[in-house]
Amino acid sequence: MSALSYRTKAIGFVGLAAIGLTALPALAQGAVSPNYRWLTFAVFAAIIGMTMYVTFLAAKRVKTAADFYTAGGGVSGLQNGWAIAGDYLSAASFLGIAGLISQFGYDGFMYSVGWLVAYITVLLVIAEPCRNIGKYTLADILAYRNDPKKTRIVGALSVITVSTFYLTAQMVGGGVLVKTLIGIDYEISVITVGVLMLAYVLFGGMVATTWVQIIKAVLLVIASIVLVILVWAPYGFSLPAFLTDVIGDPKVQTRVAGLLGDAAKNMSPEELGQRFLEPGLLFKAPIDQISLGMALVFGTAGLPHILMRFFTVPTAQEARKSVIWAMAIIGGFYVLTLFLGFGAARLVGPAVIAGVDPGGNMAAPLLAQYLGGGADSMLGNFMLAFVAAVAFATIVAVVAGLVLAAASAMAHDLYVGVIREGHVTPQEQVRAARIATVVVGAMAITIGIAAKGQNVAHLVALAFAVAASANFPCVLLTLYWRKCNTGGIVAGMIVGTLLAVGLVLVSPNMTYPAAVRDAAQKVLAADGAKRAGAQAAVDSGDAAQVAAGQKTLAALDRAAAKAKADIERVKGETTSMVGLQAPLIGLKNPGLISIPLGFLAVIIGSLLYRDKRADEMWDELYARQNTGILASKAAAH
Amino acid sequence: MASTSIQWSGIVADPRFQTLHRKKQSFLAGLMIFSVAYYFLLPIGAAYFPALFNVKVWGPINVGLLFALSQFVVAWGIAFYYSKRANKEFDAMARELVAEFEKKAKV
Numbered sequence: 001m002s003a004l005s006y007r008t009k010a011i012g013f014v015g016l017a018a019i020g021l022t023a024l025p026a027l028a029q030g031a032v033s034p035n036y037r038w039l040t041f042a043v044f045a046a047i048i049g050m051t052m053y054v055t056f057l058a059a060k061r062v063k064t065a066a067d068f069y070t071a072g073g074g075v076s077g078l079q080n081g082w083a084i085a086g087d088y089l090s091a092a093s094f095l096g097i098a099g100l101i102s103q104f105g106y107d108g109f110m111y112s113v114g115w116l117v118a119y120i121t122v123l124l125v126i127a128e129p130c131r132n133i134g135k136y137t138l139a140d141i142l143a144y145r146n147d148p149k150k151t152r153i154v155g156a157l158s159v160i161t162v163s164t165f166y167l168t169a170q171m172v173g174g175g176v177l178v179k180t181l182i183g184i185d186y187e188i189s190v191i192t193v194g195v196l197m198l199a200y201v202l203f204g205g206m207v208a209t210t211w212v213q214i215i216k217a218v219l220l221v222i223a224s225i226v227l228v229i230l231v232w233a234p235y236g237f238s239l240p241a242f243l244t245d246v247i248g249d250p251k252v253q254t255r256v257a258g259l260l261g262d263a264a265k266n267m268s269p270e271e272l273g274q275r276f277l278e279p280g281l282l283f284k285a286p287i288d289q290i291s292l293g294m295a296l297v298f299g300t301a302g303l304p305h306i307l308m309r310f311f312t313v314p315t316a317q318e319a320r321k322s323v324i325w326a327m328a329i330i331g332g333f334y335v336l337t338l339f340l341g342f343g344a345a346r347l348v349g350p351a352v353i354a355g356v357d358p359g360g361n362m363a364a365p366l367l368a369q370y371l372g373g374g375a376d377s378m379l380g381n382f383m384l385a386f387v388a389a390v391a392f393a394t395i396v397a398v399v400a401g402l403v404l405a406a407a408s409a410m411a412h413d414l415y416v417g418v419i420r421e422g423h424v425t426p427q428e429q430v431r432a433a434r435i436a437t438v439v440v441g442a443m444a445i446t447i448g449i450a451a452k453g454q455n456v457a458h459l460v461a462l463a464f465a466v467a468a469s470a471n472f473p474c475v476l477l478t479l480y481w482r483k484c485n486t487g488g489i490v491a492g493m494i495v496g497t498l499l500a501v502g503l504v505l506v507s508p509n510m511t512y513p514a515a516v517r518d519a520a521q522k523v524l525a526a527d528g529a530k531r532a533g534a535q536a537a538v539d540s541g542d543a544a545q546v547a548a549g550q551k552t553l554a555a556l557d558r559a560a561a562k563a564k565a566d567i568e569r570v571k572g573e574t575t576s577m578v579g580l581q582a583p584l585i586g587l588k589n590p591g592l593i594s595i596p597l598g599f600l601a602v603i604i605g606s607l608l609y610r611d612k613r614a615d616e617m618w619d620e621l622y623a624r625q626n627t628g629i630l631a632s633k634a635a636a637h
Numbered sequence: 638m639a640s641t642s643i644q645w646s647g648i649v650a651d652p653r654f655q656t657l658h659r660k661k662q663s664f665l666a667g668l669m670i671f672s673v674a675y676y677f678l679l680p681i682g683a684a685y686f687p688a689l690f691n692v693k694v695w696g697p698i699n700v701g702l703l704f705a706l707s708q709f710v711v712a713w714g715i716a717f718y719y720s721k722r723a724n725k726e727f728d729a730m731a732r733e734l735v736a737e738f739e740k741k742a743k744v
Binding site for chain 2: 317
């Protein structure tokens with residue numbers, strides 16, 4: 001039985017939910033016009049109401065640690081597939097990729113491919129063995145045949161590291177996003193997300209988290225399908241006709257010309273349009289692309305909140321089924337994104353989208369508004385409201401999964417496994433899980449507020465890099481390599497994590513004051529000549545030239561203001577956070593170096609260390625991971 | 638743990654387990670290598686073979702766009718192929734072993 005009575009739970013749950021909702025009406029300016037903001041809240045309240053009801057039902061079922069961490073292993077493959085999609089399709093991929101396609105065309109679409117291919121690794125080598133031998137956490141798998149204490153400590157620390165990076169990116173990115181969309185203050189939106197998430201996880205555990213993720217994924221897919229039908233139907237669902245129209249649009253051609261700069265001088269409008277469907281507008285360094293691809297393809301299989309989802313299904317067959325469903329949903333969604341991105345470029349225009357949010361995140365919401373009839377129409381605002389509410393629900397759902405993963409590492413691995421050495425009563429286990437949830441939730445809110453204004457875009461890539469360089473080699477080798485042992489796991493976790501983080505700290509992702517200053521000064525130095533040219537055009541009297549000249553002048557003003565602000569920002573600083581004048585490596589993502597070295601660390605660590613238990617337990621682990629023998633019994637206790 | 642009564646070394650030494658292990662191992666390794674190689678052809682092709690990627694084949698649709706779309710089809714194909722073989726072949730082989738050894742251990 002749970003330590004909390006059902007009644008206290010219900011009261012606490014309603015209380016938390018109320019705090020979350022009353023925080024909402026503190027408003028500023030956002031993409032949703034103030035007249036229609038109530039629509040966003042109505043849609044959002046409906047979604048919250050639905051998920052709260054599910055949580056309310058789930059709270060009755062959460063009695064043991066197994067219920068809390070893994071929904072008692074009672075989730076079906078189909079449900080889990082939707083939940084994985086809901087867990088994985090964060091705002092970054094749902095709004096971010098549509099935005100990248102609307103701004104950079106082909107390269108944005110190419111970027112989405114790695115996020116799907118990653119699931120092949122999950123399907124082939126990770127999902128089923130993990131279901132067969134794991135219980136609640138990633139460290140359970142590592143502790144199976146290795147020294148339980150040592151591997152639980154390094155495993156839990158790595159899980160907490162990865163989850164914290166990911167969580168910070170979600171909280172900060174989500175706060176900014178909600179502000180841009182609805183105009184809610186940053187702090188308020190961080191607190192709302194945090195408190196709502198706590199209400200779901202604390203009272204409903206994995207059952208509620210699963211349903212929040214399923215509901216969010218279903219809404220996301222419905223919204224995308226509706227938008228794509230509206231975008232594509234006018235072309236009779238012909239792909240060439242649709243793309244021909246997209247690249248024939250002057251807004252798109254102007255964007256390409258702007259990206260290419262001087263190289264675009266001798267290109268015809270048709271050539272500029274076609275260029276939108278060709279690679280190279282966003283990604284200039286192929287080695288970065290390959291490095292990021294490696295982090296995605298191997299990192300997803302090491303993400304703790306994704307791994308945890310496989311403990312919620314009863315058998316390896318259901319785990320397999322859930323990856324197949326997840327791949328169908330996630331892949332299908334990215335194909336839909338192709339239409340959302342290109343549709344937004346054609347109908348709304350890359351410049352307008354970037355004007356609302358420089359990262360392009362507003363492509364899908366603005367497209368929804370346009371398709372519904374524009375900024376002044378009821379339907380347009382309803383559709384924008386719907387997409388905005390789904391975005392908010394997305395952040396809550398992803399954050400809930402992350403908090404559950406970090407809390408399980410803290411409570412199940414560190415407290416129950418290491419400190420208490422497994423000697424705890426079932427009540428104490430559930431209480432530990434709930435306390436850890438509150439701790440992680442409070443941490444998420446604090447970090448979210450403290451990191452306001454920070455550039456967190458690279459934190460998701462960093463989370464994937466750590467997962468790929470530390471978690472993935474350790475899990476893979478303990479499952480498949482007889483000689484792998486405690487020494488290898490400890491070495492691999494430490495080397496993989498430190499390398500991934502360390503390489504990012506000396507990479508071009510950091511701010512280098514000298515470089516910022518140089519770039520800003522270059523802009524200011526070139527300003528005079530460009531301004532004279534534009535002024536000449538304005539003075540020429542020719543209507544078209546005057547308009548173009550004024551546009552250039554406005555752009556020059558903006559660039560100069562930004563350059564001055566940059567110089568002011570790095571005033572008095574000469575080195576980056578870790579004391580460097582310039583990056584030590586050119587790679588933006590460390591995967592290319594840190595993943596092979598992570599594997600090497602596991603191998604060398606294992607060969608240097610003597611561990612009788614790891615060798616003796618190999619037959620048991622290998623027989624279980626391959627056959628699933630006793631798996632159903634394991635779920636029962 | 639309830640697992641102590643099972644003869645683990647007996648399962649691993651069983652010729653049927655060895656066959657399962659061998660078949661699965663080579664099948665998984667092959668699929669894994671193929672899928673990773675196929676995926677990395679995309680960034681490599683986009684960076685080093687733009688002339689090929691930019692060849693138009695169907696209206697404005699070029700080789701690069703079709704290749705990117707083919708990544709989805711190939712990923713789904715691999716998933717489908719794997720699950721078909723696992724459902725039909727590997728599961729049956731594992732079930733037979735599980736039934737026999739769980740019975741022997743009386744769990």
